[in-house]
Amino acid sequence: MTLRTADYAAISNDVYKDPVVDQRAPDGQVLTYRRVELNGVWYQPIAHADNPKTGFQATAYERLDGTHATVIAYRGTEMDREFKQDLLTTDVSMAIKGVNTQGPDADAFTKKVIAQATQKAEQYGYPPSISVTGHSLGGTEAEMNAFKYGLKGETFNAYGAAGLSGLGIPEGGTQVIDHVRATDVVSAASPHFGQVRIYAVPQDIQALQGAGYHDSRLLNAITPDEPILGKIQGEAHKMGNFLPNNSVTGQSLLTPQNEALAAEHSVMIGHYRGQIERAREMAHIEYEIQKPVIDATGAVVHQVENNVKKTGEFLGAVKDKAVEDYHGTVNAASRGIEGAAHSINAHPVLLNHPAHPDYMLFQQSLGAVHRLDAEHGRTPDQYSTNLAAGVAVGAKAHGLSRVDHVVLSTDGANAFAVQGDPASPSREIARPIATAQAVHTPVEQHTQAMQQVNHQQQQVQQQVQQAMQVQQPQQQGPAMGR
Structure with missing residues (x-):
């Protein structure tokens, strides 16, 4: 048997x-x-x-x-x-x-x-x-x-x-x-x-x-x-x-x-x-x-x-x-961002405040997250706001000028900011952010992360400008001798 x-x-x-x-x-x-x-x-x-x-x-x-x-x-x-x-x-x-x-x-x-x-x-x-x-x-x-x-x-x-x-x-x-x-x-x-x-x-x-x-x-x-x-x-x-x-x-x-x-x-x-x-x-x-x-x-x-x-x-x-x-205990990378942000500004204007320079990007992200909530029969709450702030940071870091949609991976583990029609070949998609970490990270910390992104982008812009200023005299020199 x-x-x-x-x-x-x-x-x-x-x-x-x-x-x-x-x-x-x-x-x-x-x-x-x-x-x-x-x-x-x-x-x-x-x-x-x-x-x-x-x-x-x-x-x-x-x-x-x-x-x-x-x-x-x-x-x-x-x-x-x-x-x-x-x-x-x-x-x-x-x-x-x-x-x-x-x-x-x-x-x-x-x-x-x-x-x-x-x-x-x-x-x-x-x-x-x-x-x-x-x-x-x-x-x-x-x-x-x-x-x-x-x-x-x-x-x-x-x-x-x-x-x-x-x-x-x-x-x-x-x-x-x-x-x-x-x-x-x-x-x-x-x-x-x-x-x-x-x-x-x-x-x-x-x-x-x-x-x-x-x-x-x-x-x-x-x-x-x-x-x-x-x-x-x-x-x-x-x-x-x-x-x-x-x-x-x-x-x-x-x-x-x-x-x-x-x-x-x-x-x-x-x-x-x-x-x-x-x-x-x-x-x-x-x-x-x-x-x-x-x-x-x-x-x-x-x-x-x-x-x-x-x-x-x-x-x-x-x-x-x-x-x-x-439960969103911030990982080492987030802690590094937080420390750098504190050195820039101990009390920044929050990302979800109209006075913040990236407020429009946040509002676009929030609207997209709220539509996502509606699709799944979920009432928007503070976690929605936290996620929208994280999406806005990810979009800005990737170079998007606006957020038209927020989409989730099949298992919901990652969220993506999308500029344009998600089905269009010309769409722009930001790198994924971890959904669970984003919803458990307060807007204050997302604001600090956004400051770090802006600071890094400003440094890049300054380096580009300096390179252009150095290049211009080299290009003009021969013209003066002609």
Whole structure:
């Protein structure tokens, strides 16, 4: 009988328990483990690994229904004995460095079980059937070894293995099925090897809507989000979500109705999960930038681990960073513009004031943004004004003399100022600006950015004029001698 998703879920949950020893040899070596009944099927644990140094734990199960199917189950982050090793070493290492420190252990155990199961199959004359499963960190190791050894399997709220460095694991495919809950942070943080199936319950949609997420790409781009804190965020990651009669969602998350609900709100869920993945990518980039210092001293890694200890939960730290980045905390470039603007004028006339020299350009941009709002059934507000100011700055920097239209990229992530008819070959299009950053940047800061643009353009004009003045005497000299 083919293993069902519910069977993989039951095994991924059971692997959190150590198998009970049934018989030992005189030297203490385990000969057999006691069989277990999971989801109405009996299994015989045939191998177990436990490395306290790395936190790696796994169990291989043989199905006792005549199929002899072997399932290798990798244990996820353990919240008691292995908490420090798993969360602060392995999980942080995966997110920041892109490396799974339990990888060698997982590889050795997988290789051992494959050899053991294959030898037995050859001995008794049946085709070997080996697959993998796991939850959380265990799901990562299942994806890793499914790729390396050509195995099939199913995972639950796994941290995607395709985001790990140096392994060449591709994203996507059908070899593994990765089941995830919509609001789970861990499974959202990294791309997966295999097909991702997303499930949502009404609480997920309510939490996302309450935090400012929408099923409109435009509204997601220009509306601020809040962190999904509290009970729902922590419980969304639990293995119990995928089990029947559980304390988290009541019934198993693995229903067509829950999958359909996630599909119905795919834009909202995709925006939320995309933010989490981008936050993880930023953390990895920051690590790569500082890697020479880290390799020399190890101080930065220790600092990250200490910070995670203080928060009590790595997942919360990742989400907090996503929200902090998205909420328009000005990046280094913006801070540089702001500092330069302060040196020019500490209290400038704002861009949206009639006395500002670029007020007309702002008004044109605002009108275009308001038309964009109307197209999407949105009431203009301060975020519209902020976006218009950012568009005006981008238009001026690109050399546009007016703004006739504002258009968004397909995903709403970028906004473009257009001079002329967007469909005309003679149109002028300014370079894109990040929509989310623009709407969360106050008009005051856009005004400072406009001052910087004007200052730079004035400098260019002065340089051109000086060049012309130098060139004119050189051209007139010969004429005087004729």
